Amino acid sequence: MTSHPTASGYNFAYLDEQTKRMIRRAILKAIAIPGYQVPFASREMPMPYGWGTGGVQVTAAILGPDDRLKVIDQGADDTTNAVSIRKFFEKTAGVATTTHTAEATVIQTRHRIPEKTLGPDQVLVYQVPIPEPLRFLEPRETETRVMHALEDYGLMHVKLYEDIARHGHIATTYAYPVKVEDRYVMDPSPTPKFDNPKMNDCAALQLFGAGREKRIYALPPHTKVVSLDFEDHPFEPTKFDHACGLCGATHTYLDEVITDDAGGRMFVCSDTDHCEERRAEGHRGDLLGEAPAEIAGAAE
Amino acid sequence: MTTDMHAPMDMDTPLLTAESLTKFYGARLGCRDIGFELFPGEVLAVVGESGSGKSTLLKLLSGQLEPSGGRVLYRMRDGVTRDILALSEAERRFLFRTDWGFVHQHAELGLRMGVSAGANVGERLMAVGWRHYGRIREEAESWLERVEIDPSRIDDRPTAYSGGMRQRLQIARNLVTAPRLVFMDEPTGGLDVSVQARLLDLVRGLVADLGLAAIVVTHDLAVARLLSHRILVMKDGRAIETGLTDQVLDDPREPYTQLLVSSILQP
Numbered sequence: 001m002t003s004h005p006t007a008s009g010y011n012f013a014y015l016d017e018q019t020k021r022m023i024r025r026a027i028l029k030a031i032a033i034p035g036y037q038v039p040f041a042s043r044e045m046p047m048p049y050g051w052g053t054g055g056v057q058v059t060a061a062i063l064g065p066d067d068r069l070k071v072i073d074q075g076a077d078d079t080t081n082a083v084s085i086r087k088f089f090e091k092t093a094g095v096a097t098t099t100h101t102a103e104a105t106v107i108q109t110r111h112r113i114p115e116k117t118l119g120p121d122q123v124l125v126y127q128v129p130i131p132e133p134l135r136f137l138e139p140r141e142t143e144t145r146v147m148h149a150l151e152d153y154g155l156m157h158v159k160l161y162e163d164i165a166r167h168g169h170i171a172t173t174y175a176y177p178v179k180v181e182d183r184y185v186m187d188p189s190p191t192p193k194f195d196n197p198k199m200n201d202c203a204a205l206q207l208f209g210a211g212r213e214k215r216i217y218a219l220p221p222h223t224k225v226v227s228l229d230f231e232d233h234p235f236e237p238t239k240f241d242h243a244c245g246l247c248g249a250t251h252t253y254l255d256e257v258i259t260d261d262a263g264g265r266m267f268v269c270s271d272t273d274h275c276e277e278r279r280a281e282g283h284r285g286d287l288l289g290e291a292p293a294e295i296a297g298a299a300e
Numbered sequence: 301m302t303t304d305m306h307a308p309m310d311m312d313t314p315l316l317t318a319e320s321l322t323k324f325y326g327a328r329l330g331c332r333d334i335g336f337e338l339f340p341g342e343v344l345a346v347v348g349e350s351g352s353g354k355s356t357l358l359k360l361l362s363g364q365l366e367p368s369g370g371r372v373l374y375r376m377r378d379g380v381t382r383d384i385l386a387l388s389e390a391e392r393r394f395l396f397r398t399d400w401g402f403v404h405q406h407a408e409l410g411l412r413m414g415v416s417a418g419a420n421v422g423e424r425l426m427a428v429g430w431r432h433y434g435r436i437r438e439e440a441e442s443w444l445e446r447v448e449i450d451p452s453r454i455d456d457r458p459t460a461y462s463g464g465m466r467q468r469l470q471i472a473r474n475l476v477t478a479p480r481l482v483f484m485d486e487p488t489g490g491l492d493v494s495v496q497a498r499l500l501d502l503v504r505g506l507v508a509d510l511g512l513a514a515i516v517v518t519h520d521l522a523v524a525r526l527l528s529h530r531i532l533v534m535k536d537g538r539a540i541e542t543g544l545t546d547q548v549l550d551d552p553r554e555p556y557t558q559l560l561v562s563s564i565l566q567p
Contacts, residue, residue, distance in 0.1 A: 137412075150390045154397075154427025161422055162415045164433055165455050230433040 035180030053211025055127030070104035075270030345524035348534035401474030407466035
């Protein structure tokens with residue numbers, strides 16, 4: 001939570017004010033129509049497509065000098081993508097940053113929703129690679145737009161049907177399609193379906209930015225978000241047979257980590273902040289103390 | 301969709317009426333001044349050589365193309381006759397996946413090649429709100445059987461099917477919601493004769509069993525003779541002769557129709 005000297009020659013948070021206005025207008029429209037993909041004039045950002053250009057633009061447009069920013073990538077604060085985006089805003093906006101979920105006012109994420117329940121004064125910004133949930137079934141953009149407009153969503157169930165026919169159960173584990181407020185079908189970005197229930201009735205504002213595809217969509221606080229399913233094959237969030245090796249948690253999303261070349265592996269929380277917090281509270285996993293420092297992290 | 305499947309049909313009111321349909325592509329003529337009535341359970345064949353406007357007519361009738369003049373009226377399931385063009389896009393789509401079917405000459409156009417046969421047949425059911433996997437699958441299996449596809453191949457993709465099987469799958473996919481009208485564009489095109497014969501047999505049986513009305517576009521007079529009750533002969537965008545199929549084929553009046561009939565190879 002320290003302030004940083006900003007780089008000179010840049011506007012606050014990198015984007016110019018006109019661009020921010022344009023993005024904010026798109027965000028407002030997205031909030032007004034939950035789940036609807038609003039086109040926006042996505043800018044070139046100083047990072048390649050696929051590294052969060054959409055999320056970064058949304059964050060830049062909503063960030064104020066008093067905000068505290070947290071950036072996670074697959075739940076972790078210390079992975080390349082998270083570190084570089086955090087540094088980017090430290091440098092261009094001089095905002096305070098944090099790794100603690102509870103202290104952040106803006107959280108930019110790739111692939112995860114933090115384990116800690118989000119509050120009404122927080123905004124979660126998702127980096128989205130492909131915003132169109134119908135894309136792999138219907139390649140024509142003109143057609144998918146009409147399908148959204150007419151609520152013509154039979155095709156989405158064709159995909160789920162195909163999953164069951166092929167695997168015996170709905171095998172989609174990430175980017176699991178949801179229906180928003182009984183109207184728009186939405187791609188929740190490649191978050192694991194484990195996180196889908198957290199989107200429903202969430203107190204925080206959720207914004208989705210897709211830079212390459214030039215779309216913004218949103219879930220206002222306390223929006224109804226339902227994962228699609230069949231009556232005889234209901235939606236089930238991912239369950240794990242293991243507890244976290246470091247903090248012993250059994251209710252979190254776990255990453256499998258290979259620890260040696262002799263088949264050794266362990267399961268750890270993907271949300272590093274949550275895991276560290278639990279360890280600080282005195283929770284102990286089976287492998288705490290044995291695990292390599294690279295996995296156990298700074299809290300060791 | 302299941303409730304009014306067997307609702308009594310008014311057999312004396314036309315199901316579909318075409319009124320002086322005309323289509324120009326710029327200065328070129330697609331078809332001109334075509335009118336007819338199609339009654340429930342009736343099969344109409346549209347024959348003519350390539351470029352005679354058959355496909356244009358089919359697109360106009362099915363609302364996929366806007367006519368330059370004239371209109372198409374359709375009697376909906378609730379008994380109200382409506383102008384196809386005046387329907388909203390949502391209504392037209394709903395019509396297309398419930399009360400209508402469209403069988404393409406190339407099955408690849410009418411099928412989703414990337415998903416299994418079961419999903420292909422089930423798509424319309426899911427589109428009208430079926431949400432029970434087991435029941436969708438049962439319905440798909442029973443339809444595969446009806447079109448003589450081994451139900452054990454339900455999870456195969458159409459890419460693994462032969463041309464004849466694809467065409468039968470396309471028919472099953474269209475008929476699963478019990479439509480009242482099916483448009484067919486050269487349904488036997490590109491199939492070898494024995495496969496053609498089986499397909500025609502199947503279609504004839506289904507049309508009779510289900511009381512389907514159909515508009516079949518074909519350049520093959522044998523197909524017209526086998527399937528249709530009435531025939532409409534097209535040349536240069538105009539309907540030059542209409543009548544009962546056997547009457548037109550056995551006793552053609554127009555010189556062009558005579559030419560057409562006499563040009564069939566006699567084995």
